[in-house]
Amino acid sequence: MDKxxxxxxxxHLKPFLLSKLEEFRILGYGDVRIEDLWSFLLNKKWRxxxxxxxxxxxxAILAVKIGEFMNYATVESFKTSNLLNSKEGQNLLDELLK
Structure with a gap:
C-alpha cells in the first residue's frame, strides 16, 4: 500500500490527535484509539x-466531529464483519431494513 x-x-500532529482523543473521552467515547482516528483522517477526510x-x-484534526467519526467507524465495522457474509447475517440485515 502506498504511503x-x-x-x-x-x-508532528500527535499533540492534535491526542487533544481530539481527549475531547472524545470527555464526550464518553474513550475507546477510540489514535490509530482509529488516523485511519479515519487518511481514508475519509484526506482521501x-x-x-x-x-x-x-x-x-482538519481539530474539526473532526464525533458523529462523523462514529459513522465512519460503524461502516468500517460492517465492512469487516463476517456476519454480513453469512445467510443468517443477510436475513438479519433484511429484517432490519424493513
Whole structure:
C-alpha cells in the first residue's frame, strides 16, 4: 500500500490527535484509539488531499466531529464483519431494513 503524504507529519500532529482523543473521552467515547482516528483522517477526510500543509492537517484534526467519526467507524465495522457474509447475517440485515 502506498504511503499517504500526511504520514510524513504524523509525529508532528500527535499533540492534535491526542487533544481530539481527549475531547472524545470527555464526550464518553474513550475507546477510540489514535490509530482509529488516523485511519479515519487518511481514508475519509484526506482521501483526495492534494495540498499537504501541516497547518491544514492540524485544522482538519481539530474539526473532526464525533458523529462523523462514529459513522465512519460503524461502516468500517460492517465492512469487516463476517456476519454480513453469512445467510443468517443477510436475513438479519433484511429484517432490519424493513
Amino acid at each position: 499517504h503524504p500526511a504520514d510524513l507529519y504524523k509525529d 483526495n488531499l492534494k495540498d499537504v500543509q501541516i497547518y491544514k492537517l492540524a485544522d
